Amino acid sequence: SQTIHQWPATLVQPVGSPLSLECTVEGTSNPNLYWYRQAAGRGLQLLFYSVGIGQISSEVPQNLSASRPQDRQFILSSKKLLLSDSGFYLCAWSVRLRGELFFGEGSRLTVL
Amino acid sequence: GDSVTQMEGPVTLSEEAFLTINCTYTATGYPSLFWYVQYPGEGLQLLLKATKADDKGSNKGFEATYRKETTSFHLEKGSVQVSDSAVYFCALSGESGGSNYKLTFGKGTLLTVNP
Numbered sequence: 001s002q003t004i005h006q007w008p009a010t011l012v013q014p015v016g017s018p019l020s021l022e023c024t025v026e027g028t029s030n031p032n033l034y035w036y037r038q039a040a041g042r043g044l045q046l047l048f049y050s051v052g053i054g055q056i057s058s059e060v061p062q063n064l065s066a067s068r069p070q071d072r073q074f075i076l077s078s079k080k081l082l083l084s085d086s087g088f089y090l091c092a093w094s095v096r097l098r099g100e101l102f103f104g105e106g107s108r109l110t111v112l
Numbered sequence: 113g114d115s116v117t118q119m120e121g122p123v124t125l126s127e128e129a130f131l132t133i134n135c136t137y138t139a140t141g142y143p144s145l146f147w148y149v150q151y152p153g154e155g156l157q158l159l160l161k162a163t164k165a166d167d168k169g170s171n172k173g174f175e176a177t178y179r180k181e182t183t184s185f186h187l188e189k190g191s192v193q194v195s196d197s198a199v200y201f202c203a204l205s206g207e208s209g210g211s212n213y214k215l216t217f218g219k220g221t222l223l224t225v226n227p
Binding site: 006034043044046049059090092099100101102103104105106 | 144146148153154155156157158161201205214215217219220
């Protein structure tokens with residue numbers, strides 16, 4: 001069966017420090033991969049999606065970047081964190097372009 | 113573009129009460145519709161889905177019917193339990209060019225069920 005792993009689960013970082021969140025999917029090939037952010041409150045904002053290795057689409061201009069170095073690995077990064085980057089980050093994958101998404105457990109980032 | 117509007121709540125019910133969370137959407141063509149649930153501190157889990165008009169998705173006692181004439185996908189459960197306390201998200205996967213690769217989510221509805 002397919003599984004998705006996301007880490008770290010929680011981190012606290014100072015303003016201006018770098019960030020790296022990792023996500024891997026197991027049990028499937030060539031998944032579509034996504035990064036969402038859930039800020040205080042509950043709404044979900046799509047940050048990036050990828051349909052293949054090295055193919056990244058950004059939904060909103062921001063302080064973050066994403067990379068897909070391997071088929072089932074998706075990384076969210078920042079060179080210098082801002083206070084506004086705090087939130088709950090969710091990685092997700094899908095098999096088909098219109099199929100349902102399967103989410104990881106999330107990473108809670110607090111920038112101080 | 114595509115959009116999803118759901119009642120924001122919060123919704124507070126007593127155990128065994130009837131639940132309805134309204135969801136309406138705007139999309140071109142024939143989107144697929146989903147309900148996701150998020151328990152505290154966790155990621156989202158797919159609760160149910162419907163891929164064409166008049167389809168009824170169901171799971172764990174929850175139901176939702178894809179109504180194209182009213183562009184709605186309301187979530188219902190006949191008798192809620194304390195363990196149903198969570199945030200519920202309505203979402204659609206559209207077929208228009210800009211939506212082919214992502215789901216569009218509503219803002220979520222917080223449900224609290226008291227014993």
